[in-house]
Amino acid sequence: MRIALFITCFNDTMFPRTGKAVVALLERLGHTVDFPQAQACCGQLHLNTGYRPQTLPMVRRFTEVFAGYDAIVTPSASCAGTIRHHHRTVAREHGDTALATAVDQITPRVYELSELLVDVLGVTDVGAYFPHRVTYHPTCHSLRMLRVGDRPLSLLRAVKGIDLVELPSAESCCGFGGTFALKNADTSHAMLADKMRHVQATGAEVVTAGDNSCLLHIGGGLSRLRTGIGTRHLAEILASTDGATR
Numbered sequence: 001m002r003i004a005l006f007i008t009c010f011n012d013t014m015f016p017r018t019g020k021a022v023v024a025l026l027e028r029l030g031h032t033v034d035f036p037q038a039q040a041c042c043g044q045l046h047l048n049t050g051y052r053p054q055t056l057p058m059v060r061r062f063t064e065v066f067a068g069y070d071a072i073v074t075p076s077a078s079c080a081g082t083i084r085h086h087h088r089t090v091a092r093e094h095g096d097t098a099l100a101t102a103v104d105q106i107t108p109r110v111y112e113l114s115e116l117l118v119d120v121l122g123v124t125d126v127g128a129y130f131p132h133r134v135t136y137h138p139t140c141h142s143l144r145m146l147r148v149g150d151r152p153l154s155l156l157r158a159v160k161g162i163d164l165v166e167l168p169s170a171e172s173c174c175g176f177g178g179t180f181a182l183k184n185a186d187t188s189h190a191m192l193a194d195k196m197r198h199v200q201a202t203g204a205e206v207v208t209a210g211d212n213s214c215l216l217h218i219g220g221g222l223s224r225l226r227t228g229i230g231t232r233h234l235a236e237i238l239a240s241t242d243g244a245t246r
Helices: 010-013 015-029 044-048 054-065 077-093 098-107 113-120 140-145 151-157 185-201 211-226 234-239
Strands: 003-005 073-076 110-112 132-136 161-166 206-209 230-233
Touching: 003 015, 010 015, 010 211, 015 098, 015 234, 044 054, 044 077, 054 077, 054 098, 073 077, 073 098, 073 113, 077 098, 077 110, 077 140, 077 206, 098 110, 098 132, 098 140, 110 113, 113 234, 132 151, 132 230, 151 234, 185 211, 206 234
Parallel strands: 003 073, 073 110, 132 161, 132 206, 206 230
Antiparallel strands: none
């Protein structure tokens, strides 16, 4: 199986260790992962802020760069959701039939990490070791757009040494929402306060999720309160074999 990593802008610029963790994890499972260096933004930011025409070249770039791969994996539910649910709309809105066809061919092969592991590779125990108390935040895009369900939890439950604790009101938004946190700062902060309170109630050392954008928001708040609670992307926990959190 030819697997390609779509790292996403956010991870590439701010959390490169997450992409490295994805590669390390899949290589440990016996797979080779390509990293097409011509990849660019999926266009989520532009779509969210109303720049739909400017997204068209990004949609075209994605179909060209990742053509020919059996699976494209990304450690971001929000970017996977953008590609699978919005690229087709962008192409058709602009009357580009050839591009719409290319999108239709490639989007079924785009997977968020937990989907690839559980549904495609058929594995839940990835040989990870992470001896810490952890709680899991299911991000909005993973819940409501991709509907990944309990796939991430199935993977986490199989991690050796982990003390996985349920997060109260887990399905509530953390308040990030991309530009929402900027345009509606007061509401975003109130939602974050609720999420942090629930995280602290678990007694967890680490909060994990499938999107670093949400973890940045939650982790920033927890850091400002000096809670001592860390954040780790799901991929980093699954790639861990020594239990290090920092």
